[in-house]
Amino acid sequence: MGSAQLVEWPEPIVRVQALSESGLAAVPASYIRPQAELPSLSTGVDAAAASIPVVDLGAGGAAVAEVAEACREWGFFQVINHGVDPGLVERAVEVWREFFRLPLEAKQAYANSPATYEGYGSRLGVDKGAILDWGDYFFLYLLPEKFKNQEKWPVLPTNHQQSKETVQEYGDELVKLCKRLMKLLSLSLGLDVDRLPAAFGGDDVGATLRANYYPKCPQPELALGLSAHSDPGGITVLLADDAVKGLQIRKGDRWVTVQPLPGAFIVIIGDQIQILTNAVYKSLEHRVVANAEKERLSLALFYSPKSDEVMAPMEELVTAERPAMYPPMTFDEYRLFVRSEGPKGKSQVKSLQKNHTYVRC
Numbered sequence: 074m075g076s077a078q079l080v081e082w083p084e085p086i087v088r089v090q091a092l093s094e095s096g097l098a099a100v101p102a103s104y105i106r107p108q109a110e111l112p113s114l115s116t117g118v119d120a121a122a123a124s125i126p127v128v129d130l131g132a133g134g135a136a137v138a139e140v141a142e143a144c145r146e147w148g149f150f151q152v153i154n155h156g157v158d159p160g161l162v163e164r165a166v167e168v169w170r171e172f173f174r175l176p177l178e179a180k181q182a183y184a185n186s187p188a189t190y191e192g193y194g195s196r197l198g199v200d201k202g203a204i205l206d207w208g209d210y211f212f213l214y215l216l217p218e219k220f221k222n223q224e225k226w227p228v229l230p231t232n233h234q235q236s237k238e239t240v241q242e243y244g245d246e247l248v249k250l251c252k253r254l255m256k257l258l259s260l261s262l263g264l265d266v267d268r269l270p271a272a273f274g275g276d277d278v279g280a281t282l283r284a285n286y287y288p289k290c291p292q293p294e295l296a297l298g299l300s301a302h303s304d305p306g307g308i309t310v311l312l313a314d315d316a317v318k319g320l321q322i323r324k325g326d327r328w329v330t331v332q333p334l335p336g337a338f339i340v341i342i343g344d345q346i347q348i349l350t351n352a353v354y355k356s357l358e359h360r361v362v363a364n365a366e367k368e369r370l371s372l373a374l375f376y377s378p379k380s381d382e383v384m385a386p387m388e389e390l391v392t393a394e395r396p397a398m399y400p401p402m403t404f405d406e407y408r409l410f411v412r413s414e415g416p417k418g419k420s421q422v423k424s425l426q427k428n429h430t431y432v433r434c
């Protein structure tokens with residue numbers, strides 16, 4: 074794992090939105106995937122997609138077993154009756170739509186660097202010559218408070234202060250939802266309700282938000298909106314556009330396109346949960362395909378452990394037959410992987426795995 078300081082991007086940053094709006098007919102070479110990664114863009118109804126698990130958070134105790142099954146089988150589920158006000162969700166989406174509609178120069182004022190990723194970005198990782206994703210984003214810190222810097226959050230000409238308040242309120246509500254989900258995950262593993270929250274470092278958790286913007290792509294069959302990856306943190310709560318599909322999840326050796334339910338959030342298991350549960354729950358590999366006809370916006374809230382808390386398999390899930398698969402490491406250390414390498418399938422969490430052969434996992 075490189076611990077070099079990540080200060081600058083290795084190449085000048087090109088905004089995908091600017092490329093897209095320039096009306097070019099072909100994607101530049103730097104976005105073209107090798108054959109093995111080319112997306113399949115079939116529009117047919119996928120049988121597996123129809124069985125994607127949905128957990129009703131308003132249905133009481135039944136949710137525990139549903140979460141257990143979803144996490145073992147898929148590494149993700151959609152939640153409905155989650156209690157987040159739909160009006161707030163709509164306002165949050167509108168803030169980000171408006172941000173990406175600002176003129177390029179206005180957005181450039183928020184240009185980010187790989188040191189913190191905070192702000193307006195168009196690439197993940199600092200590998201020179203890496204194949205790029207067909208998407209721009211805005212990344213910001215919500216928790217811990219000491220990392221939050223609202224000065225760097227976007228100011229919109231039309232609703233100025235209100236936009237920051239909306240983003241804050243959305244973040245607060247989603248963090249609350251994540252806390253509920255962490256308890257549910259604990260119970261679903263047969264553990265004490267507060268076991269996972271405690272393993273995450275109690276109240277000092279981390280939360281970040283990434284608004285992803287995928288502009289129209291002239292050749293979606295050659296590029297990807299977001300490369301295959303697993304999320305490095307604990308859980309991700311994703312708001313995906315139910316009108317523009319794009320998210321695909323890995324199910325065995327296939328990619329399944331997710332059709333989000335209107336009003337639902339998608340919950341994705343991240344690498345820290347895989348490490349803590351000794352791979353009883355595995356993080357989900359996922360990616361985003363590009364779209365020729367429609368732009369797409371998604372909001373990903375990443376909920377992660379206290380950054381200097383040591384993560385290692387929880388002793389309840391370590392047995393003689395299933396010894397600890399991962400060495401202890403803090404999330405700060407782990408995150409450097411991702412910040413330097415960018416999205417790389419599940420190679421980062423796999424590389425941690427101790428050199429044993431675990432046939433059963």
Ligand code: OGA
Binds near residue numbers: 304
């Ligand atoms: C992410 C992510 C999926 C999407 O931001 O990590 O996987 O649909 N996003 O944008």
Ligand code: NI
Binds near residue numbers: 303359
């Ligand atoms: Ni992701």
